[in-house]
Amino acid sequence: MAGARLAQRVYVLSVGAGGLVVLAFAARNAVVPDPLPMVLLLAGGIVLDRFPVKVPQGGAISLTFGLVLTAQLAFGTVPAALINVLANLIGNGLLGRRPWDRALFNAGQFAFTTLLAGSVVSRLGLHPWILDPQTPPPPLWLLLLYIGLYWAVNNALVGLALYLDQPHPPRLFLPPFVRSLEADALSTVLAVVAGTVLIIAFRVYHLPGIAVGLGLFLLANYMLRLHAGLLEANHDLRTLYDVTRRLAGVLALDDAVACIQHAVAELAPCEAFALYLTDEDQRLKISHAHHPAADTLQGRVAGEGAVARAALTRQVITEGTEPTLVTGDFQPRYVLALPLTADDRLVGCLGMARLYQPFSERERRLLSILSSAMAMAIHNGLVYGRTEELARTDPMTGLYNYRYFNAHLREAMRRANATNEPLSLILIDLDNFSDINNDFGHQTGDEVLRQFAALLRTSVRQDDVVARYAGDEFVVVLPGSGREEAEAVAERIREAVRQHRFVDASGQVILRLQASLGVAVYPYDGQTDGDLIAAADRNMYRQKHHHRGERGGP
Secondary structure, rough: OHHHHHHHHHHHHHHHHHHHHHHHHHHHHHOOOOOHHHHHHHHHHHHHHHOOOEEOOOOOOHHHHHHHHHHHHHHHHHHHHHHHHHHHHHHHHHHHOOOEEEEEHHHHHHHHHHHHHHHHHHHHOOOOOOOOOOOOOOOOHHHHHHHHHHHHHHHHHHHHHHHHHHHOHHHHHHHOOOOOOOOHHHHHHHHHHHHHHHHHHHHHHHHHHHHHHHHHHHHHHHHHHHHHHHHHHHHHHHHHHHHHHHHOOOOOHHHHHHHHHHHHHHHHOEEEEEEEEEEEOOOOOEEEOOOOHHHHOOOOOOOHHHHHHHHHHHOOOOOOOOOOHHOOOOOOEEEEEEEEEEEOEEEEEEEEOOOOOOOOOHHHHHHHHHHHHHHHHHHHHHHHHHHHHHHHEOOOOOOOHHHHHHHHHHHHHOOOOOOOOEEEEEEEOOOHHHHHHHHHHHHHHHHHHHHHHHHHHEEEEEEEEEEEEEOEEEEEEEEOOOOHHHHHHHHHHHHHHHOOOOOOOOOEEEEOOEEEEEEEEOOOOOOOOOHHHHHHHHHHHHHHHHHHHHHHOO
């Protein structure tokens, strides 16, 4: 990582200093144009670079290229480069208070871009013509070539700087870079349209024309800024209303997370975010994640990073790092940690990470507005999830209960019928379980049932559904399994029960049990859920009678 940072630093300084040096050498032999139009164009460029048009989805639009194009057609390549570089250094760097290295890089790359594009089209016949009424307008294809070269070289230099700033695989680097290309393409088109008006006014009316044209230029920039601000405010209000309304109506935790992900994508898009929930030990663990390596993040605990500080201070944190969001291929530079509190209780935290762009004050403000609604939706989702879990599970064994089993079996049979796949059912009964209750008490009997339930979970496949049917009877639903596979699972369960030593709460060995199992296969043993259960029940009791015969019992 240090090597990549060094390479980026060397590249930025080389382009910045190199561009200015090349421009200085080129300016030595350049013809000095009339200073007043140059000063007017430079002043306009400074204002435009100081007040770019912010794009709601990220990035900014600057119309300065329209002035550069005007200077190219009025005075030539070197004056156009001087206006471009000085406007950026003063407007974007000095007045905009950009970091000195970024201001230097932008000035250098604008110098390279303007000089290269201007030199190529000048060799092909594009010469200054605005101030000479006798010179016909240049061919349209030369103007388009100049615009295309300028745009391509500019974005190539900037793209390489962005990549070296945070070297990542193309799948991570390209999406934000493509979004920046879209904004820059729109910026170039608008600048060319506005520049065309300025060029015509300058050629027809000379100095008064350029003054009026610059006034229209700045007015257009102001109107665009105003329009972008209104669009951004409208977008934010609509998103806040929509997300708040959706969060108020969700019950399931997954639905709440989906709403939060939608809010993040609309208000503060980023390359990765994670939802941290508190566990029994009050640790913040990642519960849900949208990340290039999301599977590896599950269960990570927030330690010394921004998320832990946000939880401690109950404040939005945008400084520092968040180690739980860092992986081998993903090393973000900017983070935002948002505490989620409901009724002054910390429900969790939202951690967000970006590769290239810091989080703005606007994004902090909007997410803070939504934090209470997010926290309440998560709280409701957790409560609803626990309630739903209690409604469908057996409190003693932790397995699914009879009600859930019935609903699941009907759905599984419907799906099996639609896909023409088999479905198997195993009904299980513990032989002479009543003797345990009689000899050792019901508490020991309950403990044996819990141990048997745990044994069942480890003996079936991950997709199989295990439920407590009634008393000491259990049932397993095996989707996609035919008779042979179901019999193999049944034999595995039977052998596991036979080998297991059941103990009471104190750890004392009680005895070894034997289980009777009945297998039924849909649709061969029954067309309805009742018929399938009845067939499994018959087969189970047939085996139970066989076991009694082996023991010589009644």
